Every structure is written in C-alpha cells, then in structure tokens.
Amino acid sequence: MTADSEQYRVHREPFYRQQGNEVALYAAAYAARLPVMVKGPTGCGKSRFIEYMAWKLGRPLITVACNEDMTASDLVGRYLLEAGSTRWLDGPLTTAARIGAICYLDEIVEARQDTTVVIHPLTDHRRTLPLDKRGELLHAHADFQLVISYNPGYQSLMKDLKQSTKQRFTAFDFDYPEAELEATILAAESGIERTTAAQLVSIGAAARRLKGHGLDEGVSTRLLVYAATLIRHGVAAGDACRMALVRPITDDRDIRDTLDHAIDATFA
Amino acid sequence: MLRNETPAALSAERLAAGRARLDCRLPQVDGVFADCLRDALDALSPAGVDAYLDCARFLGRIGRGAEPVLAFLEEWPAVARSVGEQALPAVLATLQSFHKSPNGKAIAPFLQSLAAVSRRLAAGEPLQHYLDLTLRLLEQTSGSIHGIHKSFASPGLPDFLVQAPTLLASLSIAGLKNWVDYGVRNYATHPERQRAYFGLQSADSRAVFRRERHGTLLVDHERQLDLYLRALWGEQALFVPYAVGIEAASLASPMPPAQPYDDAGGIRLPDVLDDAHGVSGIDRYRAALAHIAGHRRWSTPLFADNCSPMQRLAIETFEDSRIDTLVVRRYPGMQRIFRALHPRPLAGACDPQRFSCLRHRLAVLSRALLDGEQEHSDADVRDFVARFRQALAGGDASSQAMADLALAYVARTRRQGDQLPEVYFTDTLVDYRDDNRPLWRFRERSDDEEMFAENRPAAATAEIDRLPPRHYPEWDHHSQSYRPDWVSLYESLHPAGDAALIDRLLDKHAALARRLKRLLDILKPQERVRLRFQEEGSELDLDVAVRSLIDCRSGVTPDPRINMSHRSNGRNLSVLLLLDLSQSLADRVRSGDGEQTVLELSQEAVSLLAWSIDQLGDPFAIAGFHSDTRHDVRYLHLKGSSEPWGDAVKRRLAAMQAGYSTRIGAALRHAAHYLAASSAEKKLLLVLTDGQPSDVDVSDDRLLIEDARKAVGELDRQGIFSYCISLDARADEYVGHIFGHRHSVIDRIERLPQRLPELFMALTR
Numbered sequence A: 001m002t003a004d005s006e007q008y009r010v011h012r013e014p015f016y017r018q019q020g021n022e023v024a025l026y027a028a029a030y031a032a033r034l035p036v037m038v039k040g041p042t043g044c045g046k047s048r049f050i051e052y053m054a055w056k057l058g059r060p061l062i063t064v065a066c067n068e069d070m071t072a073s074d075l076v077g078r079y080l081l082e083a084g085s086t087r088w089l090d091g092p093l094t095t096a097a098r099i100g101a102i103c104y105l106d107e108i109v110e111a112r113q114d115t116t117v118v119i120h121p122l123t124d125h126r127r128t129l130p131l132d133k134r135g136e137l138l139h140a141h142a143d144f145q146l147v148i149s150y151n152p153g154y155q156s157l158m159k160d161l162k163q164s165t166k167q168r169f170t171a172f173d174f175d176y177p178e179a180e181l182e183a184t185i186l187a188a189e190s191g192i193e194r195t196t197a198a199q200l201v202s203i204g205a206a207a208r209r210l211k212g213h214g215l216d217e218g219v220s221t222r223l224l225v226y227a228a229t230l231i232r233h234g235v236a237a238g239d240a241c242r243m244a245l246v247r248p249i250t251d252d253r254d255i256r257d258t259l260d261h262a263i264d265a266t267f268a
Numbered sequence B: 001m002l003r004n005e006t007p008a009a010l011s012a013e014r015l016a017a018g019r020a021r022l023d024c025r026l027p028q029v030d031g032v033f034a035d036c037l038r039d040a041l042d043a044l045s046p047a048g049v050d051a052y053l054d055c056a057r058f059l060g061r062i063g064r065g066a067e068p069v070l071a072f073l074e075e076w077p078a079v080a081r082s083v084g085e086q087a088l089p090a091v092l093a094t095l096q097s098f099h100k101s102p103n104g105k106a107i108a109p110f111l112q113s114l115a116a117v118s119r120r121l122a123a124g125e126p127l128q129h130y131l132d133l134t135l136r137l138l139e140q141t142s143g144s145i146h147g148i149h150k151s152f153a154s155p156g157l158p159d160f161l162v163q164a165p166t167l168l169a170s171l172s173i174a175g176l177k178n179w180v181d182y183g184v185r186n187y188a189t190h191p192e193r194q195r196a197y198f199g200l201q202s203a204d205s206r207a208v209f210r211r212e213r214h215g216t217l218l219v220d221h222e223r224q225l226d227l228y229l230r231a232l233w234g235e236q237a238l239f240v241p242y243a244v245g246i247e248a249a250s251l252a253s254p255m256p257p258a259q260p261y262d263d264a265g266g267i268r269l270p271d272v273l274d275d276a277h278g279v280s281g282i283d284r285y286r287a288a289l290a291h292i293a294g295h296r297r298w299s300t301p302l303f304a305d306n307c308s309p310m311q312r313l314a315i316e317t318f319e320d321s322r323i324d325t326l327v328v329r330r331y332p333g334m335q336r337i338f339r340a341l342h343p344r345p346l347a348g349a350c351d352p353q354r355f356s357c358l359r360h361r362l363a364v365l366s367r368a369l370l371d372g373e374q375e376h377s378d379a380d381v382r383d384f385v386a387r388f389r390q391a392l393a394g395g396d397a398s399s400q401a402m403a404d405l406a407l408a409y410v411a412r413t414r415r416q417g418d419q420l421p422e423v424y425f426t427d428t429l430v431d432y433r434d435d436n437r438p439l440w441r442f443r444e445r446s447d448d449e450e451m452f453a454e455n456r457p458a459a460a461t462a463e464i465d466r467l468p469p470r471h472y473p474e475w476d477h478h479s480q481s482y483r484p485d486w487v488s489l490y491e492s493l494h495p496a497g498d499a500a501l502i503d504r505l506l507d508k509h510a511a512l513a514r515r516l517k518r519l520l521d522i523l524k525p526q527e528r529v530r531l532r533f534q535e536e537g538s539e540l541d542l543d544v545a546v547r548s549l550i551d552c553r554s555g556v557t558p559d560p561r562i563n564m565s566h567r568s569n570g571r572n573l574s575v576l577l578l579l580d581l582s583q584s585l586a587d588r589v590r591s592g593d594g595e596q597t598v599l600e601l602s603q604e605a606v607s608l609l610a611w612s613i614d615q616l617g618d619p620f621a622i623a624g625f626h627s628d629t630r631h632d633v634r635y636l637h638l639k640g641s642s643e644p645w646g647d648a649v650k651r652r653l654a655a656m657q658a659g660y661s662t663r664i665g666a667a668l669r670h671a672a673h674y675l676a677a678s679s680a681e682k683k684l685l686l687v688l689t690d691g692q693p694s695d696v697d698v699s700d701d702r703l704l705i706e707d708a709r710k711a712v713g714e715l716d717r718q719g720i721f722s723y724c725i726s727l728d729a730r731a732d733e734y735v736g737h738i739f740g741h742r743h744s745v746i747d748r749i750e751r752l753p754q755r756l757p758e759l760f761m762a763l764t765r
C-alpha cells in the first residue's frame, strides 16, 4: 500500500495565496477529520487550495472529477471479469479510505444522486465504506478525509446536492480573490508585471459584472492566469485578452464587442 | 472647368445671343436671366452653356408656365458644379419622360430640389441612380389606379421630390431605393397613403427610413450599451432616444443641437450616430456613457443659486474636464476617442468686438485640458492647465475644487464683450458630454415643485387597464425583408362563460378519457427508469451476467453488456397551445350523432388536452387569436401556464367564439415571447388551426403564408419546437411550407378530441 500512497503524494509546494484564514480553518477541520466542502465558481482556486492543503498536511491526495455517467462502482470499485475468474478492483474512494488519503471529489453535483449517497457512511461517525458486492465493510484509515467541491452557479432543480448530503460537510465559500490579491496571484503565477496584472484583473471585473446578463459565469482566475501567461510569452495584451478571456466565455456578439472595448479602453 | 468670360464682363451681345437662343417669351424670365446666364458662364463650358439654353428652351415650351424654366435656369449651374455638366442629357431625358407621362406637374419640384440632391450625391453616388429611381417611381405609381394605363399622375412623386434632399442626407442611394420600393409596394394603389408615405409623414415611412439610414442606431445597440455600462462602470440605466434623424433634419429652424443628459427618466442619447472623426458610432455612444458614468461616480451636486450663468458654464467646463481626465485614468483607451471627438476651436477665431467669447474661450481651455497642453500660446490657458493638473495630481479632486478654479478663471479672464448678446458658437459643442443637469441643485425650489416632480411617474401608470399594443414585424417575401412594427397586437383575458358546458363535453368523452388515462400513466414521470444491457453501469445485472459467465466458460464470446443503471426521468417541458379563433371555426361538420361546429369540436379537444396535460403536470398555457387587419390582431389568454385546470379556465373555454381572420405570424411571435420566458428545457408550441393564414387587408395569399413560415423559423432559433395541427383538408398545399414536417392534418375533424391528446403524447414521449 505504501507504494500506492507514494504516487498520490504532493511533492512540491503548490503556489497558493490564502484569501482569508482558510488554511488554518482547513487544518482544524482535518485535525478533527471533518469532511469538507468547497463551494465557488469555476477556476477560483478551489482545487489549488486542496492541493496545497494536502501538501501542507503531508497527506496523499486522490482527486476524482465527477461526471454524469459516473456510477457508484466508479467510486467504490468493481469486479472485473477475466477468463476463468473475476477480480476485484478498488475504486478511488476505496483506495483513499484504505491508504489514508484526502479524497477530493471535484464537481460532485455532476454525479447522479444515487452515486452521491455512497459517500454517506464515510462522512459520519461511522467512517466506513460498505463494499456490498465484496461482502466487505471497510473501516477508513485514521488519516482519511473526504473533500467535495461544488459550483453553486450551475444550480438547477435537476442538479443540486441533497440536503442529507450537504449536511454532512463543513464548508468553505470561495469566490474570485479580491482585486489586489488576484493581481498578486497573476503576477506570481505568470511572471508578468504588477501593473499589467492589475489591468487584467480590471477586465476580469468588467466581465464578472455581466454575469446573469448573458454570461453564465464571469472570467475565472484561471483564465486570467492564461491571459497573463500568453502576455508573458510575448503575445500582445489585447490579443492575449481576446483569446484567453473573451472568446472562451461567450459567443454573444454584444458581450464580445463590449469586452473587446473594455480591453482596448484598458490597454491603450 | 473652362471659364471663357469673367462674370462681370457679360457683354450686351452675349446676353442678347443667350436670350435669343432661349427663345422664350415668358415675362418672369426677364428679371432673372442676366444673373442666371452670368452664373452659367461661370460654371459651364461654352458648349455646356448652349446645351443649358437649349434645355431651358424646351422647358419653356411644354406649357407648364414659368416655374420649370425658372427653376432650371437658376439651379442648373449649381448642379453642374456638383456633378458635372455632362449630366445634362440624362436630366433632359428624365424631364422628357415626366413631360410625356401625366406627371408634368412634377417637373418643377424635380428641378427645384435637383441642386440640393446633387450636392448630396457629389460624395460619390452618380446622379444617374437617382434619376433612374425617380423614373421607376413614376412608372410604378402613375395611372395604375383602376387599371387605366398612365392616365393619372403619380400622387407621391412630387412629395418624394420635395423630400429627396432630406432623404439623401441620411440614406445612401441603395437605402433610398429600398425606401422607395417599400412605398411603391404597399401604397401603389392608395393615393392618400402614398402621399403620406413619400412625404415622410406616415409612421411606417419613418420607420423604414430609420431602418435604412446609415449610422449606428440606438435601438439596435441598446443591449450593447447596457452591457457597456454594467461591465465597465457597474452602472445601469434606461436609454431614451432623442431624435437627430429625420425629425431634426426636417425642422425648419435649426435649434441648438440637443445634448445627452441623465435624469430620473433615464439617460437620453441621440437616436442615431454616424461615425465621426475616425470614431465609430458605437464608440461615440460609449464616450457619452463613459462621461455620464464618470459624473455619476465622481461628481457631487453644487448649488446653482449663487452663480451667474457664465460662472456656471465655466464650472461645468472644468468639471467636465475633470470627469474626462478621471475616465481616461481608469480607461486610457478613452483618450484617443475623447480627443478625436472634442472640437478644436482656434485660439483667435472669436472676435470680442462682435461676439460674447466666453463660451469659445472655455472651449479652447477645455481642449487644452484634454490635451494636457502646457505650452499653450495663451498665458491664462497655460496657468489654468497647470492649476487643473495640480488639483488632480494627488487624487480625484472634487466638483467643489473645480468650481473654485472656474470662478477664479472667470474673474481673471472677464472681458467687456462677454456681455454681448450674440454668443460665438462655432466649434464649442463637445457632443459626447451631457448637459450637466444633475450637477446643479436649486435652493429656491418650492416644495410643491418637488412634490410634483416626484409624483409624475405615478400618473403614467394609472391607465394600465387596456394594455398598449405590442408591435411585431411582418415578413414581406417580395422584398425579402421585414416590415418593421407592421402588426399591432392587443392582448387580453378571454371573456368567461359557463363552466358546466365544458364539463358536459368532457362527460361525453368519458370513455375516451379513460383510454387516455392509461396512456398518460405510461408517460408520467417516473422516479427511476432501469437501463439494462449497459457495458458500464451502476449495478451488475445478475441475469445477464450469469449468462455471460456461462458463455465465457463454454468458450463463446460473452456479451460484455452485463450491467444496468438507472436514469431518473423528469419531464422538463413547457407547452403553449395557440388556437385559431377565426370565423371559419363556425363551419359545421358532420360528426357521429349529427352536425357539430368546428368550434365545439375544438372545445372538446382542447378540454381533453388540457385535462391530459394537467395529469402530467407540465406547465401548459392556452391562448387564442384572431385578426382584423394588421392594426388589430387580438391575442386572448384562455389559460395561464401555471394556472390549474379548473372552473376559471373552463369558463373561458366555454365562451370561445369564432370571428375575424387568421393573421398567424404575429400570434406565433407573441406566443413565442411567452414561451421564451419559460425556463423549461423543452418548449412546445402547438398550433390548432382550420385554415390558411389570411386577413382582410391582404390580397396576396402568399404573403401571410411566407410570414408564418418565417415566424416558425424565428421560433426554431429560440429553441421553441412548433407543431401544427390543421383541420383544413386542403392544408397540404401550404402547411408543410410553413411548419415543415412538424404538422398533422386531421381530415376527419370529428376525431379531433381523440387525436389532439394522442398527438401531444406522441410528441412528448
């Protein structure tokens, strides 16, 4: 099992700037082995934060990107059929529970509700995972912790977490970092100058004000990092912004023209 | 241009020779001929002068009095200066066509506006296009009334000729052609309406004009400007256009140009802006909004009572400059735009002996402030540019700081001539800046006034009783273009009758209802549906797995699809049923036990459908429509989409009546407007109709069919699935053209009550 856990370890310190006191709060939640939910729009640093915490706490991290087609067996494990016999294969959740990793279920709402419920016994005092098909009741490793992420922006009737799921987690509300911090992050991640970073952030802010007026979500920090990276590689600021900030998020002409204007007005 | 004689040197012989060649005895000519000839000699070549006189002679002989000759003699030299004298043969040919047709009366207006038209066209459009267009208009509107060929003059032609310069000020030749074609197409046989159209009087004439005019229209860019204000300034506002288009162009006395402004009613902006000084129309709008948003953000109101009008003007100038400076600080890209749009008044242009120059001085200063000009030739300007920069060096400064600067400036630069009545206006209007009305507060405003101002909006909402009409465009397949705001649609709640009638109809179909119920149960959303034979699934499907294992053991290739999974099966569907309530609904048809009207059958069918959909729980709205010309399309609500199926709805269904015509396009568009607002995943518009689209004011059968087809296309693009159930046995000829495959024709109408719910279920299975 140690070989297993080695591959999930975060070896280098991920760059992470805390937005508030989330690092200390997370550490406290981990010390008590409480399950954690991180909420927030796409690309605002949720995954980065968890990665950073895993590194800081020295725990292996197993990340699962959830999707609609995912079934409970994809998390727990399944029998594989081989000629003459069958073989059991642990799923990522089971592996994490066995080796004492932090298991990060990214975008949990994407998974169907019948899938989501398998995490329930792991998230209360039982800390167990019944592997029905195998006839095994797995007791989670003492270091195991479950983390889920969830983007409330997409919320629809069809896609929301059940109350009984939500109420098993402590939660962090993430949002895009405030302007100063976001500029610092851009500068650090890409190596561009502070002033340029600040200009990118102000364009990001312009786009975020259009949320709900034709944009489902504003420009993420991730996209701002992309734009910064392009600029760092010598792309003209206007082109970089159009390519990384505007084109990915909209096909709406009015919005595109408005944001293009914001770019031209900002980088004169 | 060849000039053989200087104007002053018009000799007596030359005059006499000219007069002889003109050979015209009309006395009115005597008074002007010498001046005209002098002008012609200046503008035209010798051959050109001869041709000029020959043409004038022709006009003197057509028996239309002196007007045509005089107009030609006076106008032609100017025309030749604009478009060249070689245009004369084409003009002459046009005149001859006028003369040969019953349109001789139009010759004078044609000539009178020709010089102004030529000036407009000189920018590149050849005059020939204009002449062709004029002749076409003449052809198409002359004499076709009652089919007697060319015996009547075109009613609209003279009006058109009078308006031509105004039209060409805003339209390209292509735009003008579209505008003319529209009028010809719609009003060729209505003399009065034709005149109203070509005189730019009627509403649609103006609407088409607006559509065709060049420049950036506010109506077309409202959303973009709304996004601009939100995204870049975190502000929002209503935009209210004011006219700079035709209304302003056709004003007899030029008023001082209107400026944008910002008040409780919204932000007023010009209805159209052309590109100017290398700045696009949309950027000019953005500049105006940036300036207004800047005021909202950085200006604080000042009391006006203690300031003279001149002091106020100065304060506004400094404050506007401060706002522009701060806008540019935030969005450096605005600098290019502001600098391009701000006028460049010349330092010495205003004569202080004749004019009040303060306005001009301030414009010079404003320009210098915008350019950050430190080397200005005028010492006062230099000084105040420096003081302004200093005030803004440490931060945003304030409106009050600008007021102090401005008062100092006025005191320093005061001139005697500032009191002169005539203000020097040239190059002083900064048209992206608003008129600063929010900047001023008045202490002396009485309470009454304030009360009045605050109560005003309430008065407007008082008469909500009858909803104002909604206007919809209609597709004109001849021109392949929309007629803007062509149809007026009024909506209201359908009147109510006796609910018991509907209950009786439902009872009659009790057996059918029981059968439908079984079908409905299958359709009902079930929490979970099992999906078997999945390669990947949530659970092993034991039966299949065992079979596979056996296969495997016995050396046969096993079926790998041994899993199953579940899918939850919610219906996320919103439905609107649109009923054609036109007169044909009153037709009678044979049915099982005798005769019934189509109306009754429809009531039965609709009731059954409503009952069925209610069982399924899908949001479902019912509306009916009929029309009596394009000015009156009525849209009647029978059931609201979340209203339960109950007595209120039954009462309305019971009162359904047949009447009027079927202008379906507008009704489709209006229904779409409701469906589009629904957040359901799937949107279904069911149309129940018994005949082809028609209306009393439309003689061309194709027109409304093509419009309906267009409307269905619009719905498609909005993600609305439309489906037509037609009761017209001959519907195949057109219904497929309108709805494509999405239609059924029910030729045994008596089966409608059964077919309608069945169709619905089939569609939504």
Ligand SMILES: Nc1ncnc2c1ncn2[C@@H]1O[C@H](COP(=O)(O)OP(=O)(O)OP(=O)(O)O)[C@@H](O)[C@H]1O
Pocket: A015, A016, A017, A018, A019, A040, A041, A042, A043, A044, A045, A046, A047, A048, A049, A106, A151, A177, A185, A189, A221, A222, A225
């Ligand atoms: N606080 C932060 N410190 C450092 N980098 C950050 C921070 N916040 C965001 N970033 C940057 O933003 C990028 C996107 O963040 P991340 O991938 O964590 O987003 P996310 O919230 O998990 O998005 P999604 O919901 O789409 O998975 C990171 O790669 C990183 O460059």
Ligand SMILES: [Mg+2]
Pocket: A043, A046, A047, A048, A106
């Ligand atoms: Mg992530």
